[in-house]
Amino acid sequence: MKYTTILPSEELKDLISHFWVCTWDVPLEKPNNTYYVVGSSLAEIVFAFNGNSKSSSFLFSAIQGHTHLANQYPVEGFYHLIGVSFHSYAIPCFFNIPATELNEKFMPLSKFLGNEGTMLNEKFAMASSTEERINMLSDYFKSLLRQPKMEDQLIMKAIKAIKNSNGNSKIEALSQEFGLSQKQFNRRFKEFSGFNPKTYSRVIRFESVIKQHPTTSSLTEIAYENGYFDQAHFNNEFKLFTGFNPKDFWNLSEQNN
Template identity: 25%
Template sequence: MAPQIFYPSDVLKPYIKHYWVLYASKSLSNVVLFPSGFMEFAINISEGSATIHLGNRISKMPKLEILGHLNIPTTETISAGTTVLITRFYPHAASIFLPNPAGDFTNNSTDLNNVLNDNLSGFYHQLMEQPSLQQKIKLLEAFLIQRLMNTNKKLDTARLVEQLCKTIQAGGSAFNLQKLAARYQISERYIQKIFLDYVGITPHGLFSVQRFTRSLQLVRAASSSLTDIGYECGYYDQAHFIREFKSYAGLTPLQVMKDCQKEW
């Protein structure tokens, strides 16, 4: 089943790309979670369960989960009937709503109760009582807006990070930290620091993940050869492309391409 997509209110549009709902009609195992370049807040709104495998670590998905940036092979096992409501934050934005640096969540599935040092059972139960997805999202938005109001001091730096992220994304297949620092008249060291605090990965890490996601789209489309895809996405050569792809996905581009062809 294709995921359902919902878009945020005007207040939250600068920070949230969209909400989406994942429903597993049957049990699924070894579902690959590809790096996306986004942090997510996932709420299990069902009686189902999921287990996430982060490299060699295994953990059960909490009811209220912060899923940080992924740059290691990650898979998930999901029981039949599991429904998850997911908030996908823009790269610069998740830390605005959280007290911890974004780097604390990288390659981790974290219980939001532990992050906020608060008992969020009331919020969760109220959310579960809402009869429709739209009403659940309305309550979720009220929760996020309250968090936003409490963290105004982060907004100026977050706007700078947003501009840096957009510049990296617009840079195509090339990345140069020195040029980025010169353009914004700030030090390379400061850029590295605010990226770890607000994004959770380094500027080059974000560039690499975005390059990977572009290559993943092309591999899934299977409309070009792997050599052409690697060249188009700016990898040095095919060996570099395959090595970096596998470091993120745990699979080679050819394996993903064949899996997509089986689905068709």
């Protein structure tokens, strides 16, 4: 498997984490009939093909919401994916809906976007290169920024504070800092992140662990550095988010690279 990431433009960098391309070797591997999802603060739009050549057929597209649970979805067998990963708090900005509407969702893009999704599918199917498709996606998201959108600058600051602390911020202190009751803070936070503050913090902390490996080979060290009470707590949390224990998850990742 070959996995490549592409950074977004300056205009999109605060809302989009990255574009990405993933390709499997057609002669050596079986087609992928399952789409795996792990806990993530990011939502994704993905386009699937049966290969990575100009003659390859477009198979399907889907939008996957942010989630704190691992899941698996049956799909038409693919060898090539092109996707975009955007922060859950970008959902109100791009689509003018609460982030909660995409929490743990996996659905066809045409169902979510209607005619716009159908048109994107048609353009993707007709495009002749990955670069053209990434530019197409970039232009689409730029166009969304010019439309009316939901905004909550206060909560955006709180979300970024939790991200910057790798999920180790004190939630009660944050709500007091922004002059909100705990109930108000939780409601507004969930609307813009898709998670309640504590769950969002857990997901961000998990993502911090993923980013740190393979900088250290000690799982215990990773756990303590990221605020886990002990190895057992770390293992339980990791299995909830990925469906695997840490060693099996990273062994699987290495096999796929």
